[in-house]
Amino acid sequence: MKFMHCADLHLGGAGGGERMRAFARMLEACAQEEVQLLLIAGDLFDAPRVDARTADAVFDALGRQSGLCTLIAAGNHDPNCPGGNYERELPGNVHVFGREWSCVEIPAYGARVWGASFAEEKEPAFVPQKRRLRLTEGLYDLGVLHGEVASAGVRSEYRAISAECIAETGVRYLALGHIHARSLPARAGSTVYAYSGCAQGTGFDEVGEKGAYLGTLDENGLELSFVRLCGSMTVETEVDATGCADWTELARRCAQAVDSQPGNRVRLRVTGRTAGFAVDAAALERMLAGRAAQVRVQDDAHLQRDYDAIGRESTLRGAFVRRMQERIARAERDGDARTEQLALELGLSAFDGEVEPHVD
Ligand SMILES: [Mn+2]
Incomplete structure (x- = not known):
């Protein structure tokens, strides 16, 4: 069984066009890889109710891929609430979880998916309620959830999720959303969990390639791989100013380090010791402007003593x-x-x- 895990697409928000393209790329990847389950771990939309055109386009696209079973655990940006994005007639292959931890069985794909949505902007700590359910045997259990992994007892307004509670779910894989940086798979009890990170970064804070996790779960176990979905990205680079004779040489080093990053955002940090000249971050930013969509220079260099x-x-x-x-x-x-x-x-x-x- 093959699944795709994504989160924090923030569709309908700032930089909307690029985000929609990342979403489209993800659906293409699902078709190409013959993915059966799409797990969206919250903040699919940027707001509780985005413009109708965005919402229609998203649900139409999901509905067209009728063989792809889509399971959504709404997040703090797009809670599953009255008047929200999810209060509509959803395509038959799309399920949005309610506030309580519950499951959907998809015997055709040998899977059962557990999940819970935000119903408001904030949610208390996650507890997988134990209920007596008649469960089909022989299905793989997966989970999808939005919130903040934290040690037991740590307070969070965004659904604190403790390792103990993750272990209690008993699912093979828990797809998480909320943290925009991708995390490596970790383990709690018999459950593997990870944040996929956002699909498309928009600011300087969101560094590196963004995308989704592609998973395979079968008798050989669980396998995860990263799929890049982002168009532009933020690139981080560092230049050591030590040994530069003058400002011109430093500028040349910086230009070399940034190289050509069309469409990308570059975060350049200048370190080391400069001899007799100070780093002019604003001037460097102007000089490098043509090499990337945006450049931000941070001066962490020290003046060399004579x-x-x-x-x-x-x-x-x-x-x-x-x-x-x-x-x-x-x-x-x-x-x-x-x-x-x-x-x-x-x-x-x-x-x-x-x-x-x-x-x-
Ligand atoms: Mn969030």
């Missing part, structure tokens, strides 16, 4: 620097002066009062 100038001082600090420079020169001849270099920097920081001495 050791020679300090060494000429007739102070204790100057004497310390002269002694350390001799030791560094010796160590460099022997091949490695990293320890001495660090001692020099720490020593100078101590002179500046940045290092707290231990007083016995």
Whole structure:
């Protein structure tokens, strides 16, 4: 049995076109991979009631893929509530869970899917209610849920989910939504659970490739793989400014690091030590603007100290620097002066009062 696990598509929200394209890509992947179950772990829509055109387009597309059984656990952005997106005649292959933990059996696919929806913007902690149900034997149990995995006792307004409660569900795989960063599969009892992350990021905070988990569950066990769905993405890169002679050289290094990222957002962090010039983040952003859709530069570099100038001082600090420079020169001849270099920097920081001495 094959399933697709996605979440947090936020359709009908800002950047709607790109999000809809990610949704369309997912349905294409489902058709191509002959997926039988689509588990949507909440925040399919960005708001409790999005514009009718978006909602119609989404349900029409789901309905057209009639062999794909779609199970939705609504999230805090799109609660299953009166007047909401889900209060309509749904296609026959689409099921939206109610507030209580319940299940749907799909014997044709050998599966039973458990789930619960948000009915309001906030929900208390998740508890898989034990009820006496007449369950068909021989079906694989899956689950779909929106909320925040947290240690038992941790408070969350967005349905805290503890590992204990995950284990109690007894499902083979629990498809989670709410956290936009994908998580690696984890285990609680006999249950494997994971966040698929959002399908399409829109801001600088949502870093990396976004998509869904494609799962296979059969007598050989559970197998999961990531499927990329996003168009544009946020790329993170770092440039070490140490050794750059001047601003121009740093700018060249940055341009090389960013390369060409058409359509993407780039987050560039400048680190290391600069000699005699300060990093101008705004100027770098302007210079790199043509290489990506958006560029944000974060300056974490420190100004390199002028050791020679300090060494000429007739102070204790100057004497310390002269002694350390001799030791560094010796160590460099022997091949490695990293320890001495660090001692020099720490020593100078101590002179500046940045290092707290231990007083016995
Ligand atoms: Mn959410």
